[in-house]
Amino acid sequence: MSEEELIDASRLAGVPDEFQRLWTPHRMAYIQAGPQVLRDACPFCAAPDLADSEGLIVARGRTAYVLLNLFPYNSGHLLVCPYRHIGQYDEATPEEVAEIGVLTQIGMRVLRTVSRCDGFNIGMNQGAVAGAGVDEHLHQHIVPRWRADANFFPIIAKTKALPQLLGEVREAVAQAWPA
Numbered sequence: 001m002s003e004e005e006l007i008d009a010s011r012l013a014g015v016p017d018e019f020q021r022l023w024t025p026h027r028m029a030y031i032q033a034g035p036q037v038l039r040d041a042c043p044f045c046a047a048p049d050l051a052d053s054e055g056l057i058v059a060r061g062r063t064a065y066v067l068l069n070l071f072p073y074n075s076g077h078l079l080v081c082p083y084r085h086i087g088q089y090d091e092a093t094p095e096e097v098a099e100i101g102v103l104t105q106i107g108m109r110v111l112r113t114v115s116r117c118d119g120f121n122i123g124m125n126q127g128a129v130a131g132a133g134v135d136e137h138l139h140q141h142i143v144p145r146w147r148a149d150a151n152f153f154p155i156i157a158k159t160k161a162l163p164q165l166l167g168e169v170r171e172a173v174a175q176a177w178p179a
Contacts, residue, residue, distance in 0.1 A: 043137075044139060047067055052174065058170055059177045062095075063093070066107055067079055068170050072143075075164045076114065076115050076144045079142070080107065084096065087126075092138060104122065104140060108122075110173055110177055118147050119145045
């Protein structure tokens with residue numbers, strides 16, 4: 001190759017070599033915002049005021065709702081949130097606790113249907129010290145898991161490969177959610 005060809009090739013987005021690249025430009029918003037996205041506004045208070053497709057909401061209940069995680073651990077990663085801005089589980093009313101539980105069960109059933117997952121990680125991180133990215137607003141994670149979903153990416157490269165776009169997942173889950 002001539003020097004001119006090397007210069008031109010260096011300007012290309014993906015210069016061919018032996019490495020495989022996983023392009024995830026959507027993660028840049030999270031990286032640039034730091035550990036707490038939207039520090040000035042609670043994303044879980046803002047989402048219900050948006051159109052469901054814009055807020056990534058798949059189902060709405062009376063005291064709580066379900067949306068996709070904007071920065072998912074796996075495709076189909078759902079969050080169940082009360083509408084009220086509370087930070088801890090013990091601040092939730094009995095009605096909120098019951099509806100969060102029911103929505104979690106429905107979410108699991110829907111994800112089994114839509115994604116044919118083999119299991120789930122379900123949990124809440126209470127407070128920043130416990131790993132909550134948005135610690136001011138209670139939310140429960142429903143993370144679908146598959147037997148073959150773990151590979152070397154998370155361990156070596158701290159990267160998670162997500163095979164579907166958020167909009168596609170939201171549409172599938174919302175359509176499969178029982179009326």
